[in-house]
Each structure stands twice: as C-alpha cells, then as structure tokens.
Amino acid sequence: MYNEVDIRLPREEVMADARATFIRRTYAHLAGAILAFIGLEALLLNVVPGETIFRLFFAGGGMSWLLVMLAFMGASMLAQMWARSDTSVGMQYLGLGLYVVAEAVIFLPLLHIATYYVDPTGSKGLIPTAGILTLAVFGGLTMSVFVTKKDHSGLAPILSVGSMVALGVIVAACIFGFSLGLFFSFAMVALLSGYILYQTSVVLLHYPTDKYVSAALMLFSSIATLFWYILRILMELNRGGD
Numbered sequence: 001m002y003n004e005v006d007i008r009l010p011r012e013e014v015m016a017d018a019r020a021t022f023i024r025r026t027y028a029h030l031a032g033a034i035l036a037f038i039g040l041e042a043l044l045l046n047v048v049p050g051e052t053i054f055r056l057f058f059a060g061g062g063m064s065w066l067l068v069m070l071a072f073m074g075a076s077m078l079a080q081m082w083a084r085s086d087t088s089v090g091m092q093y094l095g096l097g098l099y100v101v102a103e104a105v106i107f108l109p110l111l112h113i114a115t116y117y118v119d120p121t122g123s124k125g126l127i128p129t130a131g132i133l134t135l136a137v138f139g140g141l142t143m144s145v146f147v148t149k150k151d152h153s154g155l156a157p158i159l160s161v162g163s164m165v166a167l168g169v170i171v172a173a174c175i176f177g178f179s180l181g182l183f184f185s186f187a188m189v190a191l192l193s194g195y196i197l198y199q200t201s202v203v204l205l206h207y208p209t210d211k212y213v214s215a216a217l218m219l220f221s222s223i224a225t226l227f228w229y230i231l232r233i234l235m236e237l238n239r240g241g242d
Contacts, residue, residue, distance in 0.1 A: 022209035029216035033100050034223065040104040041111060050112055057109045066174040068106065075102040076221070083214035092213035099217050103224045110231065118235045126238065130231035137189075137230075138196055138223055145200040152201040155194055162191045182236050185229045192226040 058064055075098060082095025111127065119126045145152070166188060173180050199218050207215050 018209045019204075022207070022212050022215075023203065025212035026203055026207075026215040026219070029096065029213055030219050030223075033096060033216055033220045036097075036100050037104055037220075037224065040101065041107060044104060044108055045111060045115060048108065050116060053109050053112050063174065066171065069170070069174070072102055072106045075099070080214065080217060083217045084211060089213075092211075096213050096217050096220075099221065103220075107224070107228065110228065114231060114235055118238055124238055126231065126234050130227055130234055133230050134223060134227040137193060137226060141193060141196045142200050145197060145204060149204065150201065151205055152197045153206065155198045159191065159194050159198060162194070166191060182233060185232045185236070188229040189226065189233070192222055192229065195222045196226070 057068055079095040079099035079102065082091045082098065085091040085095070114126050118124075166184075169180065169184065172178075196219070199222060203215050203219070
C-alpha cells in the first residue's frame with residue numbers, strides 16, 4: 001500500500017522536470033532573440049542612411065520621438081498578446097519576432113549616434129562595452145535568483161509605480177524638451193534590475209510551463225531596455241570626458 005509521500009513524489013518529479021524543460025527553452029529563445037536583434041540592428045545601421053534616421057525620428061523634435069514611443073508601445077502590446085496566444089505556437093513566435101523588430105527600429109537612432117558621433121573610430125568600444133555590462137548585470141541578477149530561489153513577486157507594486165513615474169518623466173521631457181540626464185539613466189538601470197529579479201523569479205517559480213516564448217519576450221524586453229540606459233550612461237560619460 002502506497003503512503004502519501006509515494007503518491008506525491010512522481011507528480012512532483014514530473015512538475016520539476018516540466019519546469020526545468022521550460023526554463024531551458026525560455027533561455028534558449030532569449031538567446032535567439034538577442035542574436036536576432038544584434039543581426040537585424042547591424043543590418044539596419046549599414047543600410048539605412050543617417051539622414052533618413054534623423055528625418056524619421058527627430059524631424060518634429062520631441063513630439064516626433066513621442067509618436068515613435070507610442071507606436072513602439074502599441075507594437076509591444078500586440079507582440080505580447082500574440083506571444084501569450086493559446087491557439088497557435090506560430091502566433092507566439094510571430095509575437096516574439098515582432099517585438100525584436102520593434103526594438104531594433106527604436107534602437108536605431110541611439111546606436112547610430114553612438115557609432116558615428118560619440119565613438120566614430122570605435123576606439124572607445126561603447127556599444128560592445130554596454131553589451132558586456134548588460135549581460136554581466138543580467139547574469140549576476142539571474143544567478144542570484146537561481147541560487148537563492150527567492151520569490152521576488154512582491155516587487156510588482158513598486159515596479160509598477162516606478163514604471164509609471166518613469167513614463168511620465170519621459171513624456172514630459174518629449175513635450176517640454178528638457179534632458180533626462182545621467183541621474184535618470186542610473187535610476188532606470190536600478191528599476192530594470194528590479195524587473196529582472198522579479199521576472200526571473202516568476203520564470204523560475206510561477207510562469208506557465210507552456211509559455212516559454214512569452215517568457216523569453218518578457219526577459220528580452222528588460223535586457224534591451226537595460227542595454228539602452230547603460231549605453232546612454234557610457235555615452236554621457238564619454239561626452240563629458242571629451
């Protein structure tokens with residue numbers, strides 16, 4: 001006659017195996033999204049002329065950038081909805097692909113400025129350095145969650161408030177034309193670090209095991225935004241040193 005432990009153990013093992021498979025798939029898809037982003041961004045930087053970039057993104061000043069942000073937010077919401085689809089795996093991949101393309105487009109002016117104006121010779125290595133620092137921060141935060149297995153879901157309210165405040169500051173900067181500065185970039189790095197802790201613990205402990213594509217999109221969004229602000233910090237520091 002089976003005791004209670006004997007009955008529970010096989011189900012627990014199955015659940016643990018499903019979670020482990022989900023985690024492997026999530027981070028494999030995350031790596032694929034990062035590589036696709038790098039390849040697409042390199043292509044766009046070499047194909048799209050600088051004049052076209054500035055005309056598309058900055059012709060109307062801050063309001064043009066605000067419209068770009070609104071379009072990006074709309075594309076992001078659509079991508080996330082597709083990535084969480086219960087009806088089609090193909091739709092989930094379409095959502096992840098759309099989000100990678102949207103990120104590559106909105107990154108184009110920042111990377112163009114970093115490549116051709118702040119570091120035209122490539123001697124400072126701003127973009128590779130920003131990439132390495134981003135992966136180092138992400139890797140360290142991820143490792144801390146996997147080692148401690150701490151549930152950071154309690155950060156959700158704080159992160160939501162922080163995001164709303166940050167969005168309000170960004171919109172105000174677009175409308176009134178003031179610079180966000182280094183302090184804002186450092187604050188965003190701290191906010192994104194909190195998001196990575198929260199999202200990683202959700203992936204490790206709570207996320208549905210059949211939604212590895214949307215989990216990868218969630219993590220990719222935070223990594224991309226973290227990279228954006230780390231690169232801005234490096235650009236500002238290098239400008240200040242010139």
